[in-house]
Amino acid sequence: MKVLAVGAHPDDIELGCGGALRAHYQRGDQIAMLVMTTGEQGPQAARSRVAEQEDAARQIVATLHWGGFQDGAVPAGARAVAVLEAVVREEGPDVIYTHLPTDSHQDHRATALASLSACRRFSRVLMYESPTTLNFNPLVFVDVSEHLEGKLDLIRAHMSQVLKNGLVDVEAVEAQARFRGFQARVRQAEAFEAARFLWDVSVGSADESMAGRHDLRPAGV
Secondary structure, three states, X not given: OEEEEEEOOOOHHHHHHHHHHHHHHHHOOEEEEEEOOOOOOOOOOOOOHHHHHHHHXXXXXXXXXXXXXXXXOOOOOHHHXXXXXXXXXXXXXXXXXXXXXXXXXXXXXXXXHHHHHHOOOOOEEEEEOOOOEOOOOOOEEEEOOOOHHHHHHHHHOOHHHHHHOOOOOHHHHHHHXXXXXXXXXXXXXXXXXXXXXXXXXXXXXXXXXXXXXXXXXXXOO
């Protein structure tokens, strides 16, 4: 299976769907990441946020793409859609993870809208929550009970944000995973809204392989 995860800034993807990506990596899936900006307006450390994002991508052997937009000024229109479409054509993903449009950060909103436009013909588009999400009503959950520590390692690669940005709180990430797990009736989970999610229940289908031990399940099952 081929996976594309889209984020506005370095660390957005890891916070939103890092556990799911660790599960994909463990399964041997092909992972690509598209980060729309280098996050140059955020806190910086001795090593750049570009280097931090590269470190995180290496942990899951992901191909890393950059959108090339200015931090704080990601467009929602044709230019951003064109960047996304180019990466989608190159990677040919089976499932796309991206931001949710209901977010207080303008870059997150713009990235979400551009993603939904660029991926309008895809059958599996999942939208993750971030610390700045305003409204979130998840119906799809990924069991990350065996992958939470791996997710935290991905987040720790972004040391400038973990140490200096109060929005990146490792303990809060753990608590969130436990809460979403409670909702999904597992120990720990990541949650998603679905723009679309086609579930093929035929024997030996790609979805069966993707789910593994029922890693993907609707709420309450």
